[in-house]
Amino acid sequence: MADAxxxxxxxxxxxxxxxxxIIVYALLTLFALVYxxxxxxxxxxxxxxxxxxxxxxxxxxPHSFSLDYWVQAxxxxxxxxxxxxxxxxxxNSVAMVVPATIISTAIGTINGYVLSKWRFPxxxxxxxxxxxxxxxxxxxxxxxxxxxxxxxGLTNSTPGLVLIHCVQGLSFTTLFCRNYYVNIPDDLIKAAxxxxxxxxxxxxxxxxxxxxxxxxxxxxxxxTNIWNEFLFAFIFSSGTHQPITVxxxxxxxxxxxxxxxxxxxxxxxxxxxxxxxxYLFGGRYFLRGLTQGALK
Amino acid sequence: MxxxxxxxxxxxxxxxxxxxxxxxxxxxxxxxxLVGPSGCGKSTLLAIIAGxxxxxxxxxxxxxxxxxxVPPKDRDIAMVFQSYALYPTMTxxxxxxxxxxxxxxxxxxxxxxxxxxxxxxxIENLLGRKPNQLSGGQRQRVAMGRALxxxxxxxxxxxxxxNLDAKLRVEMRTEIKKLYQRLGxxxxxxxxxxxxxxxxxxRIAVMHQGLVxxxxxxxxxxxxxxxxxxxxxxxxxxMNFLPAQIAYGAxxxxxxxxxxxxxxxxxxxxEGNGQTIRLPLPEGMTKSDSDGRPVVLGIRPENLTGxxxxxTEETPYLGTIEAQVEVVEPTGAETMVVVRxxxxxxxxxxxxxxxxxxxxRVKLAVDMAKACIFDPETQMLI
Numbered sequence: 131m132a133d134a135x136x137x138x139x140x141x142x143x144x145x146x147x148x149x150x151x152i153i154v155y156a157l158l159t160l161f162a163l164v165y166x167x168x169x170x171x172x173x174x175x176x177x178x179x180x181x182x183x184x185x186x187x188x189x190x191x192p193h194s195f196s197l198d199y200w201v202q203a204x205x206x207x208x209x210x211x212x213x214x215x216x217x218x219x220x221x222n223s224v225a226m227v228v229p230a231t232i233i234s235t236a237i238g239t240i241n242g243y244v245l246s247k248w249r250f251p252x253x254x255x256x257x258x259x260x261x262x263x264x265x266x267x268x269x270x271x272x273x274x275x276x277x278x279x280x281x282x283g284l285t286n287s288t289p290g291l292v293l294i295h296c297v298q299g300l301s302f303t304t305l306f307c308r309n310y311y312v313n314i315p316d317d318l319i320k321a322a323x324x325x326x327x328x329x330x331x332x333x334x335x336x337x338x339x340x341x342x343x344x345x346x347x348x349x350x351x352x353x354t355n356i357w358n359e360f361l362f363a364f365i366f367s368s369g370t371h372q373p374i375t376v377x378x379x380x381x382x383x384x385x386x387x388x389x390x391x392x393x394x395x396x397x398x399x400x401x402x403x404x405x406x407x408x409y410l411f412g413g414r415y416f417l418r419g420l421t422q423g424a425l426k
Numbered sequence: 427m428x429x430x431x432x433x434x435x436x437x438x439x440x441x442x443x444x445x446x447x448x449x450x451x452x453x454x455x456x457x458x459x460l461v462g463p464s465g466c467g468k469s470t471l472l473a474i475i476a477g478x479x480x481x482x483x484x485x486x487x488x489x490x491x492x493x494x495x496v497p498p499k500d501r502d503i504a505m506v507f508q509s510y511a512l513y514p515t516m517t518x519x520x521x522x523x524x525x526x527x528x529x530x531x532x533x534x535x536x537x538x539x540x541x542x543x544x545x546x547x548x549i550e551n552l553l554g555r556k557p558n559q560l561s562g563g564q565r566q567r568v569a570m571g572r573a574l575x576x577x578x579x580x581x582x583x584x585x586x587x588x589n590l591d592a593k594l595r596v597e598m599r600t601e602i603k604k605l606y607q608r609l610g611x612x613x614x615x616x617x618x619x620x621x622x623x624x625x626x627x628x629r630i631a632v633m634h635q636g637l638v639x640x641x642x643x644x645x646x647x648x649x650x651x652x653x654x655x656x657x658x659x660x661x662x663x664x665m666n667f668l669p670a671q672i673a674y675g676a677x678x679x680x681x682x683x684x685x686x687x688x689x690x691x692x693x694x695x696x697e698g699n700g701q702t703i704r705l706p707l708p709e710g711m712t713k714s715d716s717d718g719r720p721v722v723l724g725i726r727p728e729n730l731t732g733x734x735x736x737x738t739e740e741t742p743y744l745g746t747i748e749a750q751v752e753v754v755e756p757t758g759a760e761t762m763v764v765v766r767x768x769x770x771x772x773x774x775x776x777x778x779x780x781x782x783x784x785x786x787r788v789k790l791a792v793d794m795a796k797a798c799i800f801d802p803e804t805q806m807l808i
Contacts, residue, residue: 317511320478321572325525326499335524339515 176200176395183391203396209381216397218370219377223357225288226373227404230295231352237296238303238348239341243333245304246311247319257308263301268361271298279366286371291363295356302355303348310344311337346415354405374401428487429454429579429612430475435484437470444470446636448484452629457606457613461623462633463659471633472584472616477501488579499528501580504573508585510565512557518568519553522575539575546605547571563594570605583615587622599625620660624648632656649796654805657724657798663762666730666772669802670695670723672716673704693723693799695747695768703768705745705794712799712808721808724798727762730774732782733789745792751782765790 174192175183182194205215212218245257275294276285284290314337322332363373372380378401381394409416430452437445445467452458460468473479475486477498486493493501504525512521519540526536544550547567557565566586573581586602587595603626606613617623623630624644631641632655640652651657657665671694691712695703705723712719733746749765749772756762761781763774765788774790782788799808 315509315511317507317509318513320476320498321505321507321511322513322524322528323478324476324498324503324505325572326528327524328499331528336513336515 172395172398175391176203176399178392180390180392188391199390199392200396200400202390203393203400207381207390207393207397209377212370216374216377216381216400219372219374220400222288222367222371222377223373223375223401223404226291226295226363227353227356230292230299230356231349233292234296234299234303234352235345235348237300238307239338239345240333241300241304242307242309242311242344243337245308247314247316247332247337248329257304260301261305263298264305266301268298272361272365275362275366286367286369288367288371290366291373294362294366295352295359298362299352299356302351306348306351307341307344310341314340343415343418346412350408350412350416353408357405428452429456429489430614431485431487432471432475433485433487435471435474435481435486437467437474437479437482444636445474445482448636448638450631450638450641452612452614454612455610457615457626457628459615459617459623459627459630460633461617461620461630461659462639464618466633467636468616468618468633469584472582472614475580475614476503476505476582502578503580503582504576504578505582505584506569506573506586508588510557510569510589512565512568512572514557516556517553518549518555518557518560518571521557521568522553522572525572525576543571543574546574562590563598566590566598567601570602574609579612581611581613583613583617585617586615588617588619602626620662624660630660632659634659650807651724651798652807654722654724654800657800657807661726663727663773665724665726665798666770667800668695668723668725668768668770668772670721670768672707672712672719672721672799674717693721693794693797695723698769703745703747705747705792705797706743707797707799708743708795711797720802722800722802722805724800725772725792726796727773727775729793729796730772731791731793732774732776732780733791734780741791743794745794747790747792748787749790751784751786751788754781754784756781763788 171189174190175188176199177195177197178192179194179196182192183190186193203216205217206213207215209216209219241260245253279285279290279293282290282293284293318336319332322336327335358375359373360375363376364379367373367376378398381397428451430450432448432450435445435448436443448467448471450458460471462468470479474481475488477493477496481494488501488503512518513524516524522540522543523536526539531539540553541550544553547570549564549567549571552560552564552568557568560568566589569586583602587598590598599622606626615622615626623632624647627644629642630644630647632639632647632652634655640647640656642652647656648660651660651665654667658667673692673694674690690709691707693705693707695705697703712721730747747767749767751763751765752771753764754761755764756778758778761776761778763776763782765772765774776782800806801808
C-alpha cells in the first residue's frame with residue numbers, strides 16, 4: 131500500500147476540498163455498508179433461534195442468542211443422508227486446497243523463474259499461451275477434464291480435484307511469479323553463474339529468498355479461489371467426497387420441510403471462514419505484494 | 427605469456443552484428459581497459475569473455491584453453507558488475523562466501539579467504555551487514571571483495587564505477603589502481619570513461635562500431651591515436667580537427683603567412699578570405715611526395731595556448747595563429763577558450779591568469795611537434 135503521507139489527492143485548500151472529502155467518505159461508507167449487510171444478516175442469524183427468525187423475519191436484530199447452531203452445523207446436522215454436520219466436507223476441502231495450493235504455487239515459482247531468467251527461443255510465446263488460461267472460462271474445459279479424470283481413474287476423488295486445481299491455477303501462479311521475477315536484476319543471476327551456482331542453486335539461494343512477497347500473494351490467491359471454487363467441485367465430486375462448497379447446497383436442498391436458517395447460516399460461515407481468516411492475517415502482505423514492483 | 431587471447435571474434439544478435447572481428451592478446455599481469463562509447467560492443471565482449479554470452483564466430487582462449495563452450499563457472503574468472511549484483515538476502519560475508527560454497531571449498535579455507543580480503547579492502551566491520559545497509563562506495567568494495575576471495579586467472583570489471591558520484595569515483599579509481607599494483611592480477615576493465623581508461627590501463631583497447639580501433643599503451647593512444655575516432659574520443663575537451671593541406675617549401679603557396687620556420691614541410695590552413703596560415707611540420711610526419719595533399723590537422727587543446735615569452739623563435743616546430751575569441755570557459759585550474767580558425771570553432775587552453783576577453787584577437791602558439799595529421803578519406807593517422 132502506498133504510504134498515506136506521500137500523496138493525498140483530497141488534501142486541497144479551501145472549503146471545496148473539505149466538502150469533497152466528506153462526500154467521498156460518505157459514499158465509501160455507503161458502499162461498504164451495502165457490501166457488508168448480507169454478511170451481517172448471516173452472522174446474526176447464525177446465533178438466533180428459529181422462533182426468533184420466523185417471528186421477527188430473516189432480517190432483524192437478534193432477540194435470542196445461542197452458539198448451539200454452530201455446534202450443530204459442525205458435527206450433527208444432516209447433510210445428504212449423513213448426520214455428521216459439515217465437518218467431513220470441511221476436511222475434504224482442506225485435503226483438496228492444501229496440496230493444490232502448495233503444488234500450484236511451487237510450480238508457478240519455477241515456471242516464473244525459467245520464463246524470466248532462463249529465457250529460450252519461444253519462451254515469450256509459451257508464456258503468452260500459458261497466461262491465456264487466465265481468461266479461459268472453466269465451463270469450457272469441463273468435458274476434457276471429465277475425460278482426463280476418467281482416463282486416470284481419479285473420478286469423484288479428492289486427488290482428482292487437486293489435479294484440476296493445480297493445472298487450472300498454473301496460469302495465475304506462473305503469471306504472478308514471472309512478472310515478479312522479471313524485476314530481479316539479471317546481473318544477480320549472472321553473478322551467481324560466475325560464482326559457480328547452477329540452475330537449482332541459484333533458484334534456492336538467490337531467487338527463493340527474494341520471493342516471500344509473491345509467494346504470499348500466490349498462496350492467498352490460490353487458496354481462496356480453490357476453496358471457494360464450485361463448478362469443478364460440483365461436477366466432479368459427489369456424496370462423501372464433496373468439498374464444502376458443494377455440501378452447502380445439499381444442506382439447503384435437504385428433504386426437511388423446515389429451513390434451519392440458523393444452522394445453515396452457521397454452516398455457510400464455517401465454509402467461508404478459512405479464506406476470510408487467511409485474508410485477515412495475510413491481507414496486508416497480499417496488497418503489498420500486488421503493488422510492490424521492483425526490489426532493489 | 428598470454429592470459430587471454432581473442433581471435434577474429436564475431437558476435438551477432440539475430441541479424442545485428444555487434445562485434446565484427448575482434449583480435450586481442452592480453453599478457454599475464456596486464457590491466458587492459460576496453461573503452462568506447464555506448465553501443466560499441468565493449469560490454470558484449472566482456473560478457474563473452476565471462477561466458478555469459480555465446481560466440482557467433484572466432485575463438486576465446488583463457489590461458490592455453492579454448493573456452494568458447496565452457497560455462498562461466500569453469501572459466502576461472504571473477505567479475506565485478508556495474509550494479510554490484512550483491513545478493514540482497516545475504517550478508518556481506520554470505521555474499522563473499524557464496525562462490526566458494528558453490529565450489530565446495532571447505533569452511534576453514536572459506537573463513538580464511540574472507541578474512542584476508544576483508545582486511546585488504548578494509549570491510550571487516552561490514553561483514554555482518556546486508557547490502558541494503560551499505561553505502562554506494564561500501565557496496566562497490568564488497569563487490570570487489572566477492573571477486574577477490576577467489577584466486578582466478580582473470581578479473582573482469584564491467585563499468586564498476588559508473589554508479590558512484592564523481593568524488594567517490596575518483597577515490598575508488600585510485601583504490602583499484604593501488605589494488606592492482608599490489609596484486610598484479612590480469613584484469614579486463616570495461617568503461618566508457620576515457621579518464622578511467624588513461625589512469626588505470628597498462629594497455630587500452632579503444633572500441634567503436636564493433637571493432638578495436640587501437641590497442642596500445644595509454645600514452646600511445648593519446649599522443650599517436652590510430653585514427654580520428656580514437657583522437658576525438660580520448661581526451662577532454664577533445665582534439666580539434668582542421669581541414670588543411672601539406673606544402674613543401676615556402677614558395678609553393680602564395681599570400682601572407684605566419685610561418686615560423688620556412689624550411690621543411692608545412693601544414694597550410696585556408697582562412698577562406700584569401701588568407702592562409704602556415705604551420706611547421708616535424709620531419710618524418712609526412713613524405714615529400716605529398717605536396718598539396720589534403721589532410722586533417724589534429725591539435726589537442728593543451729597544445730594550442732596563448733603566445734607568451736616562453737615561446738621563442740627557437741622553440742622547435744612552433745606555429746602561431748591569430749584568432750578571434752568567441753567563448754571563454756574558466757574551469758579554475760585552466761581556462762578553455764573557443765576561437766575561430768579557418769572557419770571552424772577550435773578550443774585552446776589558457777592559464778587562468780592569462781585568459782583573454784571575448785571578442786579579443788589573440789596570438790596563439792601551436793606545438794606542432796604534438797600535432798597529428800590524418801587522411802581525410804580513411805580518417806587514419808598519417
